[in-house]
Amino acid sequence: MTIYEGKDYKDLSKKAAEIIAAEIRINPGAVLGLATGSTPEGVYEQLVEWYEAGELDFSKVTSINLDEYKGLDGSHEQSYRHFMYQHFFDHVNIKKNRTFVPDGTEMNSEKACMEYEEIITQNGGIDLQILGLGANGHIGFNEPGEVFIPETHCVKLTQNTIDANSRFFESREEVPKEAYSMGIRGILQAKKIILMAVGKQKAQALYDALYGGISPEVPASILQLHPHVAVFADGEALTVV
Numbered sequence: 001m002t003i004y005e006g007k008d009y010k011d012l013s014k015k016a017a018e019i020i021a022a023e024i025r026i027n028p029g030a031v032l033g034l035a036t037g038s039t040p041e042g043v044y045e046q047l048v049e050w051y052e053a054g055e056l057d058f059s060k061v062t063s064i065n066l067d068e069y070k071g072l073d074g075s076h077e078q079s080y081r082h083f084m085y086q087h088f089f090d091h092v093n094i095k096k097n098r099t100f101v102p103d104g105t106e107m108n109s110e111k112a113c114m115e116y117e118e119i120i121t122q123n124g125g126i127d128l129q130i131l132g133l134g135a136n137g138h139i140g141f142n143e144p145g146e147v148f149i150p151e152t153h154c155v156k157l158t159q160n161t162i163d164a165n166s167r168f169f170e171s172r173e174e175v176p177k178e179a180y181s182m183g184i185r186g187i188l189q190a191k192k193i194i195l196m197a198v199g200k201q202k203a204q205a206l207y208d209a210l211y212g213g214i215s216p217e218v219p220a221s222i223l224q225l226h227p228h229v230a231v232f233a234d235g236e237a238l239t240v241v
């Protein structure tokens with residue numbers, strides 16, 4: 001595991017974006033596992049900048065996102081599909097039919113999850129996975145629990161996550177209580193993984209993920225078993241007080 005401490009957010013975002021850019025140049029048909037949340041926004045901004053400068057081509061790239069709120073349509077402002085359009089897909093030449101996000105409008109959880117597993121398998125898994133980190137150690141929406149759940153599943157969001165994500169909604173009540181999330185197998189089978197963490201509110205979770213025991217109570221700790229993880233964090237996230 002490599003840990004890069006960024007001078008600031010822009011710097012660590014650029015470094016993480018460089019890895020993605022290199023992946024696409026080496027493998028133009030790469031399957032990227034993408035994440036939402038405020039942490040990777042700087043990475044998308046940097047990739048868009050390079051695309052606009054004619055330095056990157058996404059025309060053969062496939063993307064498979066980690067998660068989506070159950071019950072939200074892709075046109076809902078807080079849906080993760082909408083986030084991806086707003087921050088990335090609308091600004092680069094990725095083919096929209098090569099961008100996959102779990103179907104939040106499918107209320108049959110079993111069907112939604114099975115279909116997403118098929119998408120992951122049909123595309124041969126993920127070449128490079130980008131991950132943010134929940135303050136409770138979650139990755140995607142794999143919340144702390146008693147077991148690691150391997151496949152795409154419907155998650156009952158923890159109060160901690162609902163509170164953290166309520167900043168994007170008008171009120172806490174509006175935050176969906178459930179989400180579809182890629183499971184730990186889909187994530188761990190990625191060939192390479194980038195884990196990003198910014199700010200002191202992530203420090204304990206990052207410390208537990210990197211140096212604590214491997215436990216489903218800290219879902220990100222499973223990354224210790226992966227041979228190619230690069231961590232991009234700022235000083236605050238790397239300092240436990």
Ligand code: GLP
Nearest residue numbers: 036037038039132133134140141
């Ligand atoms: C959400 C997402 C995660 C994300 C996490 C952290 O719950 N499901 O994929 O990593 O929040 O978000 P942020 O980067 O905004 O702190």
